Amino acid sequence: MRDLEGAQMWWCYRGSSILRSSIVGVTMVFLMVVSVDAQRFEEFVDFEPTEEQFDFDRWPYRLPEAVNARLQELAEQYPEIVRAHHIGNSREGRKLLMMEITNFETGDGESKPGLWIEAGVHPNETPGPVYLEYFIERTLAMYGVDPAVRRILDTRTFYVVTDLNPDSRQLALTSHPAWPGYKEEEQPGADLNGDGYITQMRWKENPAEEEYQYLPEGRLVDEDWHMDPLGYVWRSSSDTGWEIKDRERDWTGRREQPDYNRNFGAEWVSEDPGAGEFPFSLPEIYAVAKEMTDRKNIFFMYDIHAGGVGREWMIRPLSNQPYQAMHHEDNDFYKRIEAAWSVLSPGDQTFSDYYTPAGTGATIGGLPPDWGYLHQGIYGFGGEVGGSGIDYDGSGEVTPEELERWHVEEMDGQFAEPWMPYDHPQLGAIEIGGYRVSPTGPFPPSIGDIMRIRTDRSFRYLMYVASLAPEVRIIDLMSTENADGTFTVNANVGNDGWISTYVTQRALEISGSSNVAGPGASLNIRARDFPAMVDISVDGGEIVEGEVPQNIGHLVGKFTYIRQWADEGQEVPSKMATWVVRPDGSGAVSVEVRVSAHKAGNDVQTLKLR
Known part of the structure; x- marks a missing residue:
């Protein structure tokens, strides 16, 4: 099995710089989780x-x-x-x-x-x-x-x-050049260099710049429609528009397809x-x-x-919303599984769109x-x-240049072509090549x-x-015979999982109200607080004390427990359910106890009282 130890430090130095400060504070807690309970892949x-x-x-x-x-x-x-x-x-x-x-x-x-x-x-x-x-x-x-x-x-x-x-x-899929029956004349753009495919055009508006400008082959810069990187079509002829930033061009228009x-x-x-x-x-x-x-x-x-x-x-x-808008316990969970992702995927990142450079969070x-x-x-x-592609330089990622090289050298040009000079009537000296495109954009397929x-x-x-899921368990099921011939039954119930039975603190806050109109409004918000329940059935007797079933509330998981009480060294918290059973007569008496929680499974044990 593979330890997660060291994941936190790797993530901090290879992940997004924005998140480094927010994760350092849980480093020792994370390592403690590893050492206390050997959390491993x-x-x-x-x-x-x-x-x-x-x-x-x-x-x-x-x-x-x-x-x-x-x-x-x-x-x-x-x-x-x-x-x-x-x-x-x-x-x-x-x-x-x-x-x-x-x-x-x-x-x-x-x-x-x-x-x-x-x-x-x-x-x-x-x-x-x-x-x-x-x-x-x-x-x-x-x-x-x-x-x-x-x-x-x-x-x-x-x-x-x-x-x-x-x-x-x-x-x-059916619009891609690799698809049988693909027709170049039905696609946006034009095959300017006569190679049978629509690829891409690139040029630099300023030769000193490093960044290229790109368009599908045969497209014009000032056309009244535009396709964004997700394959959505925007048209400038609409009275209602949204602004979209694509490379160095501002485009205002109406997007035709829903997102x-x-x-x-x-x-x-x-x-x-x-x-x-x-x-x-x-x-x-x-x-x-x-x-x-x-x-x-x-x-x-x-x-x-x-x-x-x-x-x-x-x-x-x-x-x-910023990280501060989320409860600290829920943020803590994300830091832990982000660290785990960094072990499986060295160099890859985890972040929130709120913190993207473009500031799109709002x-x-x-x-x-x-x-x-x-x-x-x-x-x-x-x-x-x-x-797809090959990490030729061993940097931990496949760059666009490496992907193009892979297309040309390893895949025999099946999906891309070398860049070749071309004299464009509007743009002047450009290059044509790169990925073969479809109406939904370039495809470097996986x-x-x-x-x-x-x-x-x-x-x-x-x-x-x-x-990591919560797992309710009956830790111990015991009985004691009382002086009046009844039996006291105690079920000690705990959570063996890493996550608490409520899952997130947010779940405890959801009120179950909704104020958004439309046929989908009933799906917006419903109460999501599902506590653990302990039920009991008796063979040869009856319950004379104790609720059936008993709502014992929630049981914290190992993540939460270690985060809050790491220095106490106690067992994972548990709760007790208690009943008094009176036998029907002098025959055998047994009980079956079941604990269940919607997001934490269930467990069943039986006990012979006499």
Whole structure:
């Protein structure tokens, strides 16, 4: 098993400089966690998928219909550990499937702590759904082979939506030059140099500058429409517009497509580009939010994006508020798992959009992880994944220059071409080359050896987070016979997990009120305080004292306990439930005691009184 020790210092010096000061204060606490309870990564059995299971070199990727067909096959192949749920349809009528993955023989999915994982928010971020296809295939295939996977699926549940925006994915994939039937004449721009593809143009407005200006080949600088890096089209002819900054050009126009990353209810702002008519107005977002809200066992969500080239990074809540707006205990948890991410992904960062150089925090609203934290009271990340190219210089990241070199030298120009000089009638001396583009922007698809490394890394990290879930346990079940012939039964209940049963302090603050109009308003805020309950049943007697069931409140996890009482050296806090049982007669008497909490699973023990 692999220790996390030292992760904190690595993260501090390799991560974002903005966060260094905020994390140093928990360094010793983090190391104490490691030494006190040996919190470590699991060792997993290597996964060598068949071509049917997963092909690291597949491009183009499978279309949504083919992916859904494969998911249905897996549900039929592994009925004991996965079920495919049809949770809704896209705007164009495509099915949204949610895969529920757990060992159903050890209990229903909702009886165990749950993790929600989704991808496909933005049309140009095609690798994200493929990462989740890998996660599903590996988890299912290795359940009977890998003891670590078995332990997690026996006690945890994963809810996986591989693609919550299948309509845009269909367009993005079928519009790429690698797709069979691609027609250059149907794409924006023009093939100026006659090589059969639309690539890119680049030039420097000032030869002394290091930065190039880019446009798709054949596009004009002053055209009345523009495509942003996410693949959304903006037009300047609209009376209503939002400003967008793209490289060195200010563009004002109306974006035609909704942004699935702005339609969740938390901090929703109608003026944000693509925010939608009201929160959850998009059918795909409504379906996802409803499933998450109805399933009270979910304690973590992971929303996968594909930021492009170079490093992968994690975006944590809150996106439009400073860290001080979050309770210190919740911030402390993020610092710990950020450190863990730095071990698995050396050099990669974790940060909040609030602290981006552009200062966009004041305008970002409606993001999934923010909604998960503010309205569901759970932890979550937005992961920006990549997965192609070669780190030629060993710097820890794949730069755009290295990615282009990989395309040309290693992939035989399949996805990009060398830059060649060209005399443009409007721009003058430019170069044409780089990535072959589609209407949804340049594609360096996630394929090859780096994708193999990064999908494995993502799998291990999600399994690590799953291992942190709260776990209620009956530590001891005892009885004492009283002078009047009754028995006093005591159940000492504790939390074996790293996370507290309430998960976040935010969950304890949510009031359950909502003031946002629209059909999706009922999903905005519901009370999320789910305490631990202890129940008892008697065979051969009856309860004469003690509530049934008993609400014992919450049980703190190891993270919280060590953070607050590290110098006391006591056991993890526990609580006692007590009843008095009166036998029916002179026969045998036994009790069964069950403790449960929505986000912390359950435990059952029996005791013979006589």
